[in-house]
Amino acid sequence: MNQAEASESSSEPVENEIELVNLKNEDQQLNQLLIINTIYYIVVFVLIGLPIWIFTTSTYRASLPFDSIDQLAKSLNRIEYKINIEIINFNDELTADILNKAISDLNIRLDKDGKNGIELQFEIKNRVATGEEKKLALTHKIELLDQVVCSDGLNKLHMIILDDDSAKKIVSEDQYLFLNCLYLNKNLAKDTERLSKIVLGEFLHIEKINEEYRLKMDVERRLPSKKDIRVVNFDNEYEVTFSWLNERPEVYSKWNVDECVEKYFSKISDKLSDFIKISIKAQTLLYSDFGSYTLSYSKLENESFYYLRQSDLSIMTNFIESRLGAKISDSSALEFVTYLPNKEPLYIAKNLQNVKDSRSVSFMVPRWGGIYVYNPKDENQSDDLIRVEKAMKTFLTQFINLIGIDLHKSSKVVPRSGIYSSEIFGYLLTKTLENQLNSINTLNSLSLLLTRIKSMVIEDDIAEQIKTSVESIEQSLSLAKDGKIKEAFFKSKIGFLSSEKAFFDKSLLEKLYFPEDQRFAIYIPLFIPVGIPLLLSMKSVIGWYKKQKIKTD
Amino acid sequence: NYRHAANVLSIYRSVKRLGIPDSHIILMLSDDMACNPRNPRPATVFNNENENINVYGDDVEVDYRGNEVTVKNFIRVLTGRLPEATPHSKKMMSDETSNILIYMSGHGGEGFLKFQDSEEISDIELADVMEQMWQKRRYNQILFMVDSCQAESMFLKFYSPNILAVASSKVGEDSLSHHMDHSIGVYVIDRFTYYALEFLETVDQNSKKTIQELFKCCPKHKCISTVTYRTDLFPRPINQVLVTEFFGNVRNISWTPDLIEFSFFDSFKTN
Numbered sequence: 001m002n003q004a005e006a007s008e009s010s011s012e013p014v015e016n017e018i019e020l021v022n023l024k025n026e027d028q029q030l031n032q033l034l035i036i037n038t039i040y041y042i043v044v045f046v047l048i049g050l051p052i053w054i055f056t057t058s059t060y061r062a063s064l065p066f067d068s069i070d071q072l073a074k075s076l077n078r079i080e081y082k083i084n085i086e087i088i089n090f091n092d093e094l095t096a097d098i099l100n101k102a103i104s105d106l107n108i109r110l111d112k113d114g115k116n117g118i119e120l121q122f123e124i125k126n127r128v129a130t131g132e133e134k135k136l137a138l139t140h141k142i143e144l145l146d147q148v149v150c151s152d153g154l155n156k157l158h159m160i161i162l163d164d165d166s167a168k169k170i171v172s173e174d175q176y177l178f179l180n181c182l183y184l185n186k187n188l189a190k191d192t193e194r195l196s197k198i199v200l201g202e203f204l205h206i207e208k209i210n211e212e213y214r215l216k217m218d219v220e221r222r223l224p225s226k227k228d229i230r231v232v233n234f235d236n237e238y239e240v241t242f243s244w245l246n247e248r249p250e251v252y253s254k255w256n257v258d259e260c261v262e263k264y265f266s267k268i269s270d271k272l273s274d275f276i277k278i279s280i281k282a283q284t285l286l287y288s289d290f291g292s293y294t295l296s297y298s299k300l301e302n303e304s305f306y307y308l309r310q311s312d313l314s315i316m317t318n319f320i321e322s323r324l325g326a327k328i329s330d331s332s333a334l335e336f337v338t339y340l341p342n343k344e345p346l347y348i349a350k351n352l353q354n355v356k357d358s359r360s361v362s363f364m365v366p367r368w369g370g371i372y373v374y375n376p377k378d379e380n381q382s383d384d385l386i387r388v389e390k391a392m393k394t395f396l397t398q399f400i401n402l403i404g405i406d407l408h409k410s411s412k413v414v415p416r417s418g419i420y421s422s423e424i425f426g427y428l429l430t431k432t433l434e435n436q437l438n439s440i441n442t443l444n445s446l447s448l449l450l451t452r453i454k455s456m457v458i459e460d461d462i463a464e465q466i467k468t469s470v471e472s473i474e475q476s477l478s479l480a481k482d483g484k485i486k487e488a489f490f491k492s493k494i495g496f497l498s499s500e501k502a503f504f505d506k507s508l509l510e511k512l513y514f515p516e517d518q519r520f521a522i523y524i525p526l527f528i529p530v531g532i533p534l535l536l537s538m539k540s541v542i543g544w545y546k547k548q549k550i551k552t553d
Numbered sequence: 554n555y556r557h558a559a560n561v562l563s564i565y566r567s568v569k570r571l572g573i574p575d576s577h578i579i580l581m582l583s584d585d586m587a588c589n590p591r592n593p594r595p596a597t598v599f600n601n602e603n604e605n606i607n608v609y610g611d612d613v614e615v616d617y618r619g620n621e622v623t624v625k626n627f628i629r630v631l632t633g634r635l636p637e638a639t640p641h642s643k644k645m646m647s648d649e650t651s652n653i654l655i656y657m658s659g660h661g662g663e664g665f666l667k668f669q670d671s672e673e674i675s676d677i678e679l680a681d682v683m684e685q686m687w688q689k690r691r692y693n694q695i696l697f698m699v700d701s702c703q704a705e706s707m708f709l710k711f712y713s714p715n716i717l718a719v720a721s722s723k724v725g726e727d728s729l730s731h732h733m734d735h736s737i738g739v740y741v742i743d744r745f746t747y748y749a750l751e752f753l754e755t756v757d758q759n760s761k762k763t764i765q766e767l768f769k770c771c772p773k774h775k776c777i778s779t780v781t782y783r784t785d786l787f788p789r790p791i792n793q794v795l796v797t798e799f800f801g802n803v804r805n806i807s808w809t810p811d812l813i814e815f816s817f818f819d820s821f822k823t824n
Contacts, residue, residue, distance in 0.1 A: 220714070220788070221649060223693060229650055230807060267817055311758070314804035318574035326576070330641070350808060362809045370809065389818075397813045407813060415816040445688035503689065504633045509625065 035544045038537045062463035069447045079118040082483035084156045087126040094186045109196040117210030150180035154486045161189045178408040216437040230366035231404040235332040237277040244284045247342040254385040257282045260392040307349045335369035336395040345375040362394045370398035428489040435492035439499040465502035555739040558586040559600040560658040560746040562608035567753045572802025575614045584618035600742045602734040624674045649690040654799040661701030680710040687713040696799040702727040705781045716786045721745030722778035744776045764794040
């Protein structure tokens, strides 16, 4: 018994030892298991959790050509346009050397004076007139010559030096005739100082162009006094509305606006339709209800007419405008209103000191349109149809002014049949430059905005618009440098419209992006309860790793 | 509140009287006062206890009303980022030649202005919007007027050039209302707006009164809160800036130039 007990008691310590060792081993294995578990959690957290968080909270940004936009902004400091001039000599007395000398002189002058804003390069070619052209010139039918010679597109200025006979008839001493081509006599051809002034001033409108350039480049944006703020901003489409505000519908019920538009207005708007779209509408409004406003007519004692003062006209325009329904359309609108007043005859007094002699029936509202007061007595009205030819002529002049086309001085020799290609060239030149400057500024401010707010969403179609705009403007600048102004205009139009569309897209609102603080705020309740224990258990993992290293060493 | 609607409508009327057409005004109003069931004078809003002018009368064109008056829409209007189908009357079609007057009235605090009980616009947001407008050349000059408590805080963070700002009270002060109409039972106008309107009554389209006079229209004994203004962002001294540059009319009438005679004019014979 004692031996068994003794053996038992002696085996107990052994068993205890074995158990202790077993427990120790188990502990170690458990520890190892726990460590491996922790490592597994950390790995999952870092390799799967963090990427999911980053991807789900980042905003979609399509790639944008920021470098190209920077390049374009830098190119604003030096804009180069090339102007092609072709001189056709009809005058046998003007020999080639004299002409060549005059041309090089002209080139020098133009180069010098054409660099005060944008840089104009001039390429002057010259040739002698062909036999056929000379025959045409001898007939003195200048319109025909104009059509035949100046028919190779808009990108050139043709200068024609007439022979002495034709010059006497068409262009008297020291004068010139500017139709589609510029007609000179040989004296003016040699007077290069005057000639360069004509080219720069009347053909290229260089003052206007340089003012526009300076305005856009001025950091303080001081508005120059010469900026013509009567002209509407450039747009792809203009909607012209002819309205008849009829206060006497019991007497007059019809107007012949469609005839007049067809005969007069369409002739001009069709010519411009290659470059800008013009849609024409007409409407009639009866019994103008100006609300609480009554037109303040005045009447002089011994006179039989009523008149409006200039100070009343803007308020009158406001109240007329509220009735026109102009706010509905999307494109830029030009309003031309024919007003048939209740009290007639009604005039507008330009000069209050001398009302009788300064009477007028029409006025222009900058960037808006024009109003014409129709007095049936003055217009020889006989029946209930009012004839608006005179009104339409006025509106046509106002329209050309408001669109921004500068016309050459009218000539008594050749009545004007439309807008000349040299005038359209001037218009295209101004508008191309305007579009290029505006687009580059827009793209620049867009890129500044998007780099400043890194988490604003940029969708694919906005990125497309921006890329289109950048490419079009780049092409437009290189075409203009090459002298192809007409093509440069079309490209600049595309560039301008896409840059505006991209900038004013409704998705570019700051409030729509994923705010920085929300990024963390949403995921903190998920990450903290898991993350903190993991972080703390990193300590034990590192301790175990160090132990393993010591063991193996 | 009733008085906030009355404030805004009164300024709207002044501006229209001085010649600015509706096509150049954007009016955002919660528009729940005139037809409110608690309004004892239905379909009217008065700004004076004499009740002699109904500022909600004919010829009021509200562009954004009710639920449309949100911070998002306000920012959209200023920055121009509206959906394409928005009519022109709801868009601000301004460019680098435009002078803009922004008048805001409501409840406010330090750094924010309340919009319609559920949201607020902060001063930082407003400053960023001004900068975006400057970058896109959407204005030439801005006059920013705000009538609310602690209104000064709304313009302290501006950093874009050519902005003039005036507020009815400093940070830490409350703006107070002027008087109550006992028959309607609410305060009908705020002090700063009341005295500003009084000043504007003396202005007409040809007036030479300056912005400095406008800013000083409400001294402390009248307004009780201190009317503060900010001119450091503006290039010219305020005694040379006319009130009519912001409040006056936009149309400079010009005469038709000499008529262009086209050869096809004679082709059509009149009777």
